[in-house]
Amino acid sequence: MSPLELLLQQLINAVSIGSLYALMAIGLAMVFGILRLINFAHGDLIMVGSYVALLAQLLGLPFVAAAAAGVAASTVAGLAMERVAYRPLRGAHEIAMLLTSFSVTIFLENLAIILFRPTSRPFPAPAVLRSVIEMGRLRVAGLDLIAIAVAAVLLLALTLFVRRTNIGIAMRAASQDLLAARLVGINVNRVIATAFAIGSLMAGVVGLLWSARVGKVDPLMGFNPVLKAFVASVIGGLGSLPGAVIGAYVLGGLEILLQGLLPAGLTAYRDAFVFAVLIALLLFRPNGILGASEREKI
Amino acid sequence: MAMKPAEEGQPRLLARLAGPVVLLALLAVLLAGAALFAGDYIQRIVIVIGINVILVVSLNLSNGFTGVFSLGHVGFMAIGAYTAALLTLPVSLKAVNLPNLPGWLGRLVLSFLPATLIGGLLAMAVAFLVGLSLMRLKGAYISVATLGFLVIVQVILINWDQVTRGARTFAGVPPHSTIWNVWIWAALSVYLVWRLGSSAFGRAMRAGRDNEIAALSLGISVIRSRLLAFCLSAFLTGVAGSLWAHFITSFSPKSFYFVQTFNVITMLVIGGLGSVSGSVIGVFLITVFSELLRNAERGFDLGALHVPPIYGASQILMAIMFVLVIVFRPAGIMGGRELDLRALLRRLARQGRKKEAE
Amino acid sequence: MLKLQSVDVRYGHIHALKGISIEVRDGELVALLGANGAGKSTTLMCISGIVRPQSGSLVCDGIDLAKASSFDIVGLGVIQCPEGRRIFGGLTVLENLRMGAVRRPDRSGVRKDMERVFSLFPVLGQRRRQSGATLSGGEQQMLAIGRALMAAPRLLLLDEPSLGLAPLVVRAIFRVIRELHRQGVTILLVEQNVRQALAVADRGYVLSTGTVTLEGSGAELRANPEIEQAYLSSAPEAGR
Numbered sequence: 001m002s003p004l005e006l007l008l009q010q011l012i013n014a015v016s017i018g019s020l021y022a023l024m025a026i027g028l029a030m031v032f033g034i035l036r037l038i039n040f041a042h043g044d045l046i047m048v049g050s051y052v053a054l055l056a057q058l059l060g061l062p063f064v065a066a067a068a069a070g071v072a073a074s075t076v077a078g079l080a081m082e083r084v085a086y087r088p089l090r091g092a093h094e095i096a097m098l099l100t101s102f103s104v105t106i107f108l109e110n111l112a113i114i115l116f117r118p119t120s121r122p123f124p125a126p127a128v129l130r131s132v133i134e135m136g137r138l139r140v141a142g143l144d145l146i147a148i149a150v151a152a153v154l155l156l157a158l159t160l161f162v163r164r165t166n167i168g169i170a171m172r173a174a175s176q177d178l179l180a181a182r183l184v185g186i187n188v189n190r191v192i193a194t195a196f197a198i199g200s201l202m203a204g205v206v207g208l209l210w211s212a213r214v215g216k217v218d219p220l221m222g223f224n225p226v227l228k229a230f231v232a233s234v235i236g237g238l239g240s241l242p243g244a245v246i247g248a249y250v251l252g253g254l255e256i257l258l259q260g261l262l263p264a265g266l267t268a269y270r271d272a273f274v275f276a277v278l279i280a281l282l283l284f285r286p287n288g289i290l291g292a293s294e295r296e297k298i
Numbered sequence: 299m300a301m302k303p304a305e306e307g308q309p310r311l312l313a314r315l316a317g318p319v320v321l322l323a324l325l326a327v328l329l330a331g332a333a334l335f336a337g338d339y340i341q342r343i344v345i346v347i348g349i350n351v352i353l354v355v356s357l358n359l360s361n362g363f364t365g366v367f368s369l370g371h372v373g374f375m376a377i378g379a380y381t382a383a384l385l386t387l388p389v390s391l392k393a394v395n396l397p398n399l400p401g402w403l404g405r406l407v408l409s410f411l412p413a414t415l416i417g418g419l420l421a422m423a424v425a426f427l428v429g430l431s432l433m434r435l436k437g438a439y440i441s442v443a444t445l446g447f448l449v450i451v452q453v454i455l456i457n458w459d460q461v462t463r464g465a466r467t468f469a470g471v472p473p474h475s476t477i478w479n480v481w482i483w484a485a486l487s488v489y490l491v492w493r494l495g496s497s498a499f500g501r502a503m504r505a506g507r508d509n510e511i512a513a514l515s516l517g518i519s520v521i522r523s524r525l526l527a528f529c530l531s532a533f534l535t536g537v538a539g540s541l542w543a544h545f546i547t548s549f550s551p552k553s554f555y556f557v558q559t560f561n562v563i564t565m566l567v568i569g570g571l572g573s574v575s576g577s578v579i580g581v582f583l584i585t586v587f588s589e590l591l592r593n594a595e596r597g598f599d600l601g602a603l604h605v606p607p608i609y610g611a612s613q614i615l616m617a618i619m620f621v622l623v624i625v626f627r628p629a630g631i632m633g634g635r636e637l638d639l640r641a642l643l644r645r646l647a648r649q650g651r652k653k654e655a656e
Numbered sequence: 657m658l659k660l661q662s663v664d665v666r667y668g669h670i671h672a673l674k675g676i677s678i679e680v681r682d683g684e685l686v687a688l689l690g691a692n693g694a695g696k697s698t699t700l701m702c703i704s705g706i707v708r709p710q711s712g713s714l715v716c717d718g719i720d721l722a723k724a725s726s727f728d729i730v731g732l733g734v735i736q737c738p739e740g741r742r743i744f745g746g747l748t749v750l751e752n753l754r755m756g757a758v759r760r761p762d763r764s765g766v767r768k769d770m771e772r773v774f775s776l777f778p779v780l781g782q783r784r785r786q787s788g789a790t791l792s793g794g795e796q797q798m799l800a801i802g803r804a805l806m807a808a809p810r811l812l813l814l815d816e817p818s819l820g821l822a823p824l825v826v827r828a829i830f831r832v833i834r835e836l837h838r839q840g841v842t843i844l845l846v847e848q849n850v851r852q853a854l855a856v857a858d859r860g861y862v863l864s865t866g867t868v869t870l871e872g873s874g875a876e877l878r879a880n881p882e883i884e885q886a887y888l889s890s891a892p893e894a895g896r
Contacts, residue, residue: 166754170758172751183706185730
């Protein structure tokens with residue numbers, strides 16, 4: 001393979017994984033923007049969706065129906081999370097909310113362990129998601145192309161949503177100034193629920209693609225993705241939607257780059273390097289690349 | 299905000315000293331009792347409580363006093379644990395389990411105290427390097443960054459096979475931890491953090507936490523105080539790691555990841571951020587409570603009813619309890635204040651007098 | 657229209673409002689004066705349902721505001737233009753105004769009101785696609801008032817519209833306030849700029865550390881030398 005083809009191959013890899021991170025990170029960014037909540041349990045929504053999709057398939061449903069069930073389950077789980085765990089804490093200290101999201105994570109993960117046992121299970125995926133397409137001398141995974149396409153469609157839809165619809169604009173308004181949003185008559189409860197619903201739906205989609213990619217599901221599968229999604233959000237600037245997307249693709253590119261550049265002995269440390277880069281980045285830009293400017297009232 | 303008098307009279311100092319000291323005295327009695335009379339199981343729980351006290355109290359120094367909410371402290375625990383264990387492991391075991399250690403390390407065996415100290419110091423050195431970049435960050439960013447540190451440590455532990463045995467169990471650590479040496483360290487930690495907290499430095503830390511700009515205008519170097527607290531707390535956490543390693547005698551990288559982090563933070567929050575006596579009480583309550591829950595997890599008989607084992611249930615219950623505390627009493631049991639025995643006794647006396655009047 | 661009786665508000669240990677009673681009748685422009693920390697903004701936040709009173713009653717056209725959510729209160733037509741303007745900086749002027757009308761279902765009415773806002777504040781019309789953060793202080797204040805007007809308010813609460821603005825701009829803002837008053841909008845105006853406020857007000861109250869120390873018609877207050885006292889006597893709180 002010529003260097004150009006290699007580059008192209010890796011580029012597709014990077015964009016594909018970046019797409020998954022982007023869908024995750026946007027869900028986190030939406031919630032953080034409005035509530036200042038770091039929702040660790042967002043990762044477990046991936047897990048919930050995947051397990052439901054798995055169960056649906058084991059019950060005989062075709063993949064598309066199972067996928068829909070999985071995404072629906074994630075969305076419902078996300079809304080339930082908001083209603084039960086986070087709404088009572090509206091207005092509480094940032095740390096309190098962060099710790100609560102920890103608890104929700106522990107709760108969901110252990111529940112999954114009790115129901116499904118801690119070992120992983122294979123995730124059946126239809127042929128199209130396991131296919132490999134040959135384009136010239138390139139071998140591209142069908143999954144990668146689908147992931148990129150799905151992300152593009154969803155991100156475009158979301159952009160239209162937050163620009164054209166009243167509730168979308170209200171979401172942006174609420175994440176800029178929650179008090180002013182209340183004074184203007186925005187239904188904050190509905191806006192927050194919508195943010196959770198959209199984010200959870202995207203997490204459900206990520207769950208399907210992720211499970212298809214690695215071929216299995218396990219109760220703790222959500223932890224690593226949510227961590228990556230956070231890094232993506234932080235890179236782009238916590239709370240900023242475009243920042244989350246940019247950060248996600250930067251992260252995807254960084255991962256693939258490191259994978260290629262690191263000497264053979266060190267590739268296993270790739271994730272450590274990624275986080276080290278994050279810490280280094282924060283040293284120079286404490287609010288991320290597109291950091292939301294937190295104006296300090298002196 | 300009310301201004302405290304510049305000088306604290308002797309009786310005031312004693313009264314504030316009373317709280318944590320009396321608690322410790324009570325516990326010292328308990329320790330003696332446990333060491334002399336109690337069975338193996340109780341002794342082990344007492345040791346665990348002691349180690350948890352160090353973990354929580356040192357985390358309070360960073361999270362509670364300076365407001366730097368570190369989620370990665372367990373990473374320092376790991377550094378202390380692995381470092382000290384590597385130094386105390388007998389040469390024969392090292393040859394078998396860690397054949398690729400560099401020569402000098404393979405031959406080196408230290409006794410418990412120097413190994414523990416080195417573990418703590420190494421953790422502190424790492425904290426210094428990491429802290430240099432982190433202390434400038436605000437709120438959520440610090441937490442995510444420290445979590446990143448935890449992941450970095452985890453990845454290194456899992457992959458640096460020659461030194462850590464990778465993901466495999468690191469076993470055969472000599473069981474040096476006893477009730478006494480663990481609790482001497484615990485008492486030292488409590489005293490150190492408590493003294494720091496009630497000193498001028500403590501006030502500076504809290505000022506930086508409550509209002510950074512105001513503190514800066516008063517000439518308080520917020521970053522320096524945060525960094526100092528962070529490093530000191532890393533040292534103590536590293537020591538706790540060593541104590542734990544020599545108690546449990548075998549562990550793996552997974553022991554120093556998310557679950558342990560959640561446990562420590564639960565104890566911290568339930569006791570109350572910023573309160574040393576709260577930390578001690580919180581540790582005691584949670585350790586005992588979770589131990590009871592864990593026994594229940596194995597299944598038990600309630601009269602004629604047999605409850606089957608549900609592993610993982612204890613974690614779920616802890617998580618639920620944690621959320622309840624945060625919702626209904628977010629300041630924790632002590633509400634961020636220290637135990638003031640004098641005030642407590644006065645209140646009890648008043649209630650007693652009221653009862654007499656009725 | 658609006659009646660507060662013996663409203664008491666505490667923030668933890670701080671006793672912000674100590675049983676105040678205020679009334680605003682239909683079509684009136686009532687001024688609420690006082691130094692920093694007197695409790696003026698707290699009063700407005702209480703009316704808007706953001707802050708809950710410990711005791712006392714707040715009634716608007718027969719409806720108990722103390723029990724209503726802030727969402728419902730906006731639905732009643734009680735609209736606040738908060739202190740510091742608080743426009744949505746990342747949204748355009750158009751989007752800000754659109755958010756002002758977010759509770760209204762009548763699209764034609766909303767469109768008409770938007771034109772009305774642009775005629776009151778032509779500069780907003782010129783900058784309609786610019787983001788709020790790029791506007792000057794005076795323009796942001798106009799946007800804030802315009803946004804409040806988009807809700808077709810029955811009672812308009814203005815919190816320190818002149819704060820931080822140049823005198824020329826302040827005069828322009830008050831010209832608009834006078835015009836709104838003339839058009840029949842009921843207004844409760846919180847202000848530190850006593851002169852401007854009393855120039856437009858029908859009646860006024862002076863708040864000092866949580867209590868009403870003076871009240872009367874605009875003319876009475878303008879002639880009253882005690883107004884100065886009310887500000888000076890609360891000097892320790894001023895400039896908090």
